[in-house]
Amino acid sequence: MEKKKELLRSLPKVDESMVRLYPVIPEKISSVQLKNIVRQCIERERRKILSDVDNYTALTDEQWQNLFLSQVKQGLRYNLRRVINGTGVVIHTNLGRSLLSDKAAEQLVQCSRHYTNLEFDLSSGKRGSRYSLVEQLICELTGAEAALVVNNNAAAVLLVIDTLAHGKEAIVSRGELVEIGGSFRIPDVMAKSGATLIEVGATNRTHFYDYERAITEETALLLKVHTSNFRILGFTKQVSTEELVTLARDRNIRVMEDLGSGCLLDLSPFGLPKEPTVQEVVKSGADIVTFSGDKLLGGPQAGIIVGKKEVVEQVKKNPLNRALRIDKFTLASLESILRTYYDFDEALLHIPTLRMLTEEAGLIKKRAQKVLRKLKKASIENCTFSLQPTMSQTGGGAIPAYGLESWALQLCPAEVSLNRFESDMRDSALPLIGRIEDNRFLIDFRTILDTDIAELTLLLTEYFIK
Incomplete structure (x- = not known):
């Protein structure tokens, strides 16, 4: 005492x-x-x-x-800070998902430091609509009749279901009732929207007749959901969007498809698995399609709603829409990203997410070799460095269960444990986030930017030479 x-x-x-x-x-x-x-x-x-x-x-x-x-x-130190992403996960949800292009960042700065025509029609001199600033661009790129942007895709899904199926029934395949990051569950969203969930089919197989038998006078919506990182392999069956449209056509029922990540480019020519593009789903006849702006699209966090004009207009009029609307920062960067898509080659070159996803492993290795050479010149004796092939991930629920060939810088510290080293890297003035694998610390260079290289080299050199 x-x-x-x-x-x-x-x-x-x-x-x-x-x-x-x-x-x-x-x-x-x-x-x-x-x-x-x-x-x-x-x-x-x-x-x-x-x-x-x-x-x-x-x-x-x-x-x-x-x-x-x-x-x-x-x-x-600022709480929200820049980090170096050495995980190899391109669309890393915990690290801010997609990076903006240089042009988008410049436009964001311009619109943040000056007054803008956010809700001012420069032609008429009267009040305008913020949604009109990007709606035409989205329609031209996707082939949709109308479009609306809200603050994220979860909001888009909630808003559409609330508009089309509040107090009514919405039919969903049991195999698509998924939970994604942050405990976001489709059944919970539907309950919050006021719709009654009707599950059909089995976990692995759902047939056309399952939907057909479930339709009643209370049915307002047939909902198809991208399953994000969840996949069932083997004995499976799904009903296509085209089939659902055919079923709903004469029954006054709407068809909605949530694409989750959603992309405007077919990335399969670059060796990635085929994912449905937004244009393909719109062309299939779905009334409403929702997808994210900050995943495969490569833009800021946003939920993009496209579809038939009369349906999108209904969604716009929902009072909930005002609570979910986007601000000038999202609009500024999103417009810049969308304009880049008018030239697909430019999009692949200048949108960081697309560039990282399609970069050849050989180019990644060359970038890693630059750092390795500099570290060896520094004559560091208390850590061994080498390169090894590894597999990166798309992340963000996009193109699940598919690895991208990559190269990693492999570190083996001699005087500190791997856990201590990993913690010290996170605690640096410029935090480095890597991964421990097979008793080695790996820095996957698929997600190391050219602008990261000098600072990454300095960080490692100063850590080991004290």
Whole structure:
């Protein structure tokens, strides 16, 4: 008990600690922020004393100073920060999904620093619609009659089902009732929209007659859902969009298809599996198609709704639409990305997601070799470096269960554990996110940008040469 009291009394005073810190703080920090940091550090040590006083060792003045300075450094960092993606997952949901092209980023900066015609019609001088800024572009690229953009694809799905099937029945194949990242479940979305879910078929096989038998006077929607990363192989059967359109045509029932990632380019000529393009699904006759803007499209987070004009107009009039609308930042970058698609060769070259997905493994190896040569020239003795072939992933629920041939820089530190090294890389001023595989730390160069190379080399060199 006496030891505990003595340790608690020895904890530094907040005001005194701040006075000693001000002369050595490397950057300007507000007194409020500094006081909060000091208090939090002292409180953490107080809890350690109270929880395990017997094993607690009091900090020296120098250790307290280093602890405060370390936390000040952390406090000055932005919470949302740039990282180097060495995972090889191109559309990495946790790392922000698709990267914007240079042109899209430039347009985003322009529209963020200046006033815009967000809802102002420059022709008439009257109030305009923000949706009109990209609707024609989307229609021309997809072949749809009308289009609408909301803040993400989950919102698009919710908005459409609420509009077309609220208080009615929506029929879905049991094999398409998936859950994707963040516990986003199709059945839950349908329940929130006010629609009654009608499951048909079995998990692996659903037939035309399953839908046909399930239709009643209360049926308003036939829904087809992309299964994201979920796949069933072997004895399977699905009903095509064209078949559903045929079934719904004379029954006053709408057909909706959620493509999830959705893409405007057929990437199969580059060796990737064939995925339905938005144009193909629109051409099949579906009334409404939804897809993401920040996955295979390669743009900002958005949910894009395309389809027949009368149906899209219904969706636009739903009061929920205002709560889900996009802002000028999304519009600015999305418009730039869409304009790039008028020339498919330009899209493959300038949209980072498409470029990374279609890049040949040989080019990736050359980029990795640049870094390897520089590291070897640095004469680092406490880590071995080498290149090895590996497999990248598309990510984002797009083109699931398919690996992309790639090359990785393989690291084997001699003086720290792999877990410690991985943690130190995440804690760097410019965090590096890689992966541990077969007792090696791998940096997959499919997702290492040309602009990352110099900083990546410096990060590794400075870490091992101290």
